[in-house]
Amino acid sequence: MQPTSPNFKQNARDAIADDPLQAALAKLAVGFPMRRLEAAARLPEFEDLRDQARDIKNHVLENLDHYLEAYEKKVIDSGGHVHWCRDAKEARETILDICRKADAKTVTKSKSMISEEIAVNAYLEENGIEPVETDLGEYIIQLRKEPPSHIIAPAIHLSKEQVADTFRNSHIDLAADRDLEEPRALLEEARARLREKFLGADVGLTGANMLIAETGTNVLVTNEGNADLTNNLPRVHVVIASIEKIVPTLEDASTILRVLARSATGQDISVYTTFCTGPRRPEDLDGPEEYHVVLLDNGRSEMIGSEFHEMLRCIRCGACLNHCPIYKSVGGHAYGWVYSGPMGAVLIPNLIGMEEAQHLPNASTLCGKCESVCPMRIPLPKMLRKWRERQFKAEMGSSTARWALRSWAWLAKRPALYRWTMTAGVALLSQFGGRGRFKSLPLAGGWTSKRDLAAPAGDTFINQYHKGARGDQSGALMRKKVH
Amino acid sequence: MSDTSKPTVGLFVTCLVDLMRPVVGFATVKLLEDAGCAVEVPQAQTCCGQPAYNSGDKADTLDIAKNVIEVFEKFDYVVAPSGSCAGMIKDHYPEAFADDPKWIARAEALSEKTYELMSFLTDVMNVRATNAEFAGTVTYHDSCSGLRELGIKDQPRELLSSVRGLNIAEGKETETCCGFGGLFCVKYPDISEKMVDAKVDDIVATGADTVLAGDLGCLMNIAGRLQRRGVDVKARHAAEVLAGMTAAPAIGEPAEGE
Numbered sequence: 001m002q003p004t005s006p007n008f009k010q011n012a013r014d015a016i017a018d019d020p021l022q023a024a025l026a027k028l029a030v031g032f033p034m035r036r037l038e039a040a041a042r043l044p045e046f047e048d049l050r051d052q053a054r055d056i057k058n059h060v061l062e063n064l065d066h067y068l069e070a071y072e073k074k075v076i077d078s079g080g081h082v083h084w085c086r087d088a089k090e091a092r093e094t095i096l097d098i099c100r101k102a103d104a105k106t107v108t109k110s111k112s113m114i115s116e117e118i119a120v121n122a123y124l125e126e127n128g129i130e131p132v133e134t135d136l137g138e139y140i141i142q143l144r145k146e147p148p149s150h151i152i153a154p155a156i157h158l159s160k161e162q163v164a165d166t167f168r169n170s171h172i173d174l175a176a177d178r179d180l181e182e183p184r185a186l187l188e189e190a191r192a193r194l195r196e197k198f199l200g201a202d203v204g205l206t207g208a209n210m211l212i213a214e215t216g217t218n219v220l221v222t223n224e225g226n227a228d229l230t231n232n233l234p235r236v237h238v239v240i241a242s243i244e245k246i247v248p249t250l251e252d253a254s255t256i257l258r259v260l261a262r263s264a265t266g267q268d269i270s271v272y273t274t275f276c277t278g279p280r281r282p283e284d285l286d287g288p289e290e291y292h293v294v295l296l297d298n299g300r301s302e303m304i305g306s307e308f309h310e311m312l313r314c315i316r317c318g319a320c321l322n323h324c325p326i327y328k329s330v331g332g333h334a335y336g337w338v339y340s341g342p343m344g345a346v347l348i349p350n351l352i353g354m355e356e357a358q359h360l361p362n363a364s365t366l367c368g369k370c371e372s373v374c375p376m377r378i379p380l381p382k383m384l385r386k387w388r389e390r391q392f393k394a395e396m397g398s399s400t401a402r403w404a405l406r407s408w409a410w411l412a413k414r415p416a417l418y419r420w421t422m423t424a425g426v427a428l429l430s431q432f433g434g435r436g437r438f439k440s441l442p443l444a445g446g447w448t449s450k451r452d453l454a455a456p457a458g459d460t461f462i463n464q465y466h467k468g469a470r471g472d473q474s475g476a477l478m479r480k481k482v483h
Numbered sequence: 484m485s486d487t488s489k490p491t492v493g494l495f496v497t498c499l500v501d502l503m504r505p506v507v508g509f510a511t512v513k514l515l516e517d518a519g520c521a522v523e524v525p526q527a528q529t530c531c532g533q534p535a536y537n538s539g540d541k542a543d544t545l546d547i548a549k550n551v552i553e554v555f556e557k558f559d560y561v562v563a564p565s566g567s568c569a570g571m572i573k574d575h576y577p578e579a580f581a582d583d584p585k586w587i588a589r590a591e592a593l594s595e596k597t598y599e600l601m602s603f604l605t606d607v608m609n610v611r612a613t614n615a616e617f618a619g620t621v622t623y624h625d626s627c628s629g630l631r632e633l634g635i636k637d638q639p640r641e642l643l644s645s646v647r648g649l650n651i652a653e654g655k656e657t658e659t660c661c662g663f664g665g666l667f668c669v670k671y672p673d674i675s676e677k678m679v680d681a682k683v684d685d686i687v688a689t690g691a692d693t694v695l696a697g698d699l700g701c702l703m704n705i706a707g708r709l710q711r712r713g714v715d716v717k718a719r720h721a722a723e724v725l726a727g728m729t730a731a732p733a734i735g736e737p738a739e740g741e
Contacts, residue, residue, distance in 0.1 A: 013673050325660045329677040363671050365664025365678075366537060368631035382578075388539030401670070409535050409543035413550060415527040426502050436737035437710060446669025450676040451707030454503060454735035461496055461505035465524050471509025472730045 001119055001147055003352050005336030008359035015330040020159050025328050028156055032322035035266025036373065046262065053259050054377045056252045057313040060244075061304060067213040067246045068295070074216025078278030080291035088118035091296045095120055095205065095238060098292050099129050102236045104202035110220065110227035111135035112207025113151055113316055114240050114296055116338040117351065120205070131205070132197045134226040136190055143170040149332030151339065152264050152318040157331050160186065194226070204230035204288065208241035209315070210256060211293070212275075214249045218293065220274040221260065223267075231276050237288035239276070242296045244312040256315060259375035264317040299350055307386040311346050313376040320370035320380060326363055335360060342370035342380040349387055358396050361387035423463055426456045433457075489521040493558035495551070495597075497568045498530040499699040500720075504734065507699060510726035511564045511600055517726075518608040525554045531563075531571040536579065537665055545583070548576055552589050560607065561597040564722050565698045566629020569599035574632045599629055600722060601638040601697055612645030615727035620650045622691035623721070624682070624705065625657050626698035639697055639721050646724060652689040656681065663704035679708040686716055693733070695721040706734040 004011060015021055040046040060067055072082045083098075085091040091114075099107060107124060109115060109131055121131040121142070133142040137155035141148060143166050148154030155163070164180035167189055180186055206227050208218040218239045220227040231237045247253050261267040280287030303312055321327045321341030332340035337348050337357070345360035366381040374380065391397060411418045432438070433455020440448045447453055492515050500507040508524075515522045532547035551572065555561045563569040573594045580590040604610040623643065629635040643649060662668060662678025682705055686694050694709075694716055696702050706718035717733035732738050 009671070009673075012671070016673055016677050325662070325678050325681075326674060329674050363667070363674065365627065365660050365662065365667045367627035367660035367664070369627070369658075369660070372631055385537060385539065388537065389541050390539070392539030392541070401666075405535065405538050405540060405666075406543070409532075409540060409547065412529040412532070412535075413543070413546050415529055415550065415554075418529045419526065422498075422502055436732060437707070437735035444669075446672050447707070450668075450672050450711065451679065451704065452710040452735055453707055454703050456503050457505065457731075457738075459505070461501045461508035462524060462526055462528070464505055465508065465512070466526060469509070471506055471513070471728055473509075473513070473728065 001338065003337045003348075003356050005348060005352065005357045005360060008334060008336060008363060011334035011336060012330040012363070015334045020162060021157050021331050024157050024159060025331055028150075028153070028322065029328045032265065032318075033373075036263060036319060036322070037266075039262040039266040039268060042268070043258075043262065046259070049255060049259050050375050050377055053256050053315075053375055054313060056247060056255060057376060060246050060248065061309065061312055064243065064246065064304065067248060068243060071211055071213040071216055071246055074213065075278065075291075075293055076216075078216050078291075079281075080216065080278045080293060083292060083294045085294055085296050085298075087298050088296075091118045091240065091294050091298070092120050092123045094294050095240065096124065096127055096129070098236065098238055099124065099203050102202055102290070104129055104236070106130045106132060106197060106201045107203045107205050108132050108134050108197055108201040108230045108234065109138070109204075110206040110222060110230040111138050111154070112205070112240055113148075113338065114207055114242055115205065116148060117298065118240070118296065120240070132194070132201070134194050134198065134230055135222065136187070136224060136226075139190055139194065140166060143167075147333065147338050149340065150318060150321055151316050151341075151343075157333065198229045198233050201230075201234045203236045203238060204232075204234040205238045205240060206231050208239050208245055209260065210247050210253050211241055211245045212248075212250055212253050213246055215277055217250075217275045217277040219253055219257070220276065221257070221270045221272070222274075223265075223271040225272045228272060228274055231274070231288065232286055235288060236290040236292070237276065237279070238292045238294060240294045240296065242298065243300050260315055260317050263319040263373065263375040303350055308346060308350055308383055310378050311343070311350070311383060313378055314343055314347070315376060316343075317375055319373045319375065323369045323373045325365070325367065325369070342384070343378075346380060346383045346387070354387065354390060354394070355396070358391055361385075361391070362397075419460075419462070423460055426460050427458070429456050430458050489519055490559040492520040492522050492560045492562050493555045494522055494524045495528060495531070495555065495561050495563040495568060495572070496524065497563055497565045497699065499703070500564055503703065504699055504720065506728055506731045507564050507720040507722050510720070510722040510728045511562070513726040513728070514600065514604060514613065514722060515562060517613070518604055518610050520560070520608070523558065527554045531568045533568065533571045533575075534665055536571065536575060541579070544579055545586075548579060548590070549586065552576070552586070552593050556589060556593055559596065560603065561593065562600055562603045563597070564600045564720065565700075566599045566626050566633055566635055567698050567700060569597055570628040570632035572597040599633055599635055599697065601642060602633060602635050605638040605641060611641065613642055613725045615725055616647040617724045617727075617729060618648040619693050620652050620689075620691045621693045621695050621724070622652050622654050622686055622689040623657060624654075624661060624686075624694060624696040624701060626696055626701045627660050629697050630658055635697065639695075642725055643695070643721065649724070652691045654685040654689050656685040659685075661701045661705050663700045665700065668704060675704075676708075679704055680712075683708050683712060683714060687714060691716065693717045693719060695719055695724060697721050702734055710735055
């Protein structure tokens, strides 16, 4: 998709003025964090598991080449095929090629952020193949031609009324006056539609929450069971996954599963957790005839060893979005590309470029909530700051702001001059701040457009202190040590 | 400063307190002296460098930090009435100098002895109560850096609960960012407004008449929004209340008779 990240500021303003979106975000803001907290409280070893999960991924990233090759061998041993793709274009072409060889008309898909990243749906459509999203949220946004607004809850920005309207506009063969009041009715209508698609699909395209090197297995986590119908029913199963999804062993996969759902939705484990290894074996009752894994790099190998290395630990649980006050203010679409929230603000510049995504690392108070809930303990604020350093070096952003910052820093490095200038500045501002605060002030519009600005009082603390002042202690009680 | 039995404390007053609210500086000195410290206020201090650091200006950050290290490393302790500035020195100086063999040891040494005020009083000086009085119901906002970088949560509450006449009403979202974020609030005023409005709503819901915090940045943001919305809740730094220095008008309020 064409990123709208350069318009982040306007996107954010629009999002803040969007009442249905704000109602949806208010619900998310309470629900997910509360459930995560409860899930963590039920598991005494949760914090230890986070450490273990982090260590597993650190080990993988240190030895990624080794584990990727081991994984590939196992996939081939089990009768599958591995396709290495450098970028989105190669991955799209590879998937199309597999579909063409299978003479596919319809491709069912279970939810995959990588498939969003490479924009495979539009590409398949252009080439005469119908992609059908089978995760309910993804199905809804596919009908609406929207990108996901959340990595695990793609249609979280919509109300059930908006979904009903979408279904009425899309399922035009059904009675226009049908009752779609209850969520259940929406669910049943989508299920009936998708059932036909599941049965008729030639290729099933899924993502992977993990790839297990020890066995050549891909792990799929869903709450709707749609991934199982996607990987089992069609003749061909294609897995699209980025290279950092590797874990060494089944044991490691189970450690990460224990933090994944708890961090994401507060479930102990998702409703369906599926392990797929290779195509159908002679003794199997069902399963695909062909099994392909499309392994995507798309910039990841450049992140290894860079200041964004640790971002590759991300397991896409969405906890950082659910807890981010910025995400909860503007929602996912404001970020302007397929990822969002703190993980998006770190990842998007890596994927679409720092210039296009320059707002994202800046639109953060660095409050640290994301890092505090990240199951993989990714230092997200630190990495946002790293992007800011790169931008500063590249002289990006407003030249006025840079000039102001540099001038202030120049002064801050010269204590005597700083003291003289601040003394004069405070004295000047105090002249005009007699009512305790300013409603507006030249050069401070960013502040005073939204809030009053407290005025300074006469002289700086340091000047007053060194002239012997000790503050008005008339309100204080007799000085007495109380230990 | 002749009493050698007292630990020496260099007061890093922070640029906002120095320029905007000297009473917090006086209150901090009083609290530290009451706790048995010999306090010095070096005149050569400017800023911790955080605005440069968070704007990606690493070179200026390091230069400013070197000045802080040179001015403050002679003290037994460095104390700041701010979780944000103390966190900058304690957490981010060692990170910023990680690749500088000449300065890293000095940055780490300073980090070791730098504390936020409330944490220093309780965790280091073992102060459990202060001798102050404040008639009113307050609510406490946990500033992000203090809370998540330095683990400051119980310390201010323990001290405040010793203040006679003071009642604490906890908000539901005390740990949620107020939307200040340094330059963030002027670069992204719309998002910042949305966040500070949520903070104001949470404060109002507690029924408190005063909001306290340990960081002047958050407090000026919250006070400014309270005042812009015409909400009659006062904002003060917790040190003012703990030191009994509440004769001065609250943040952004006119002096009496003005």
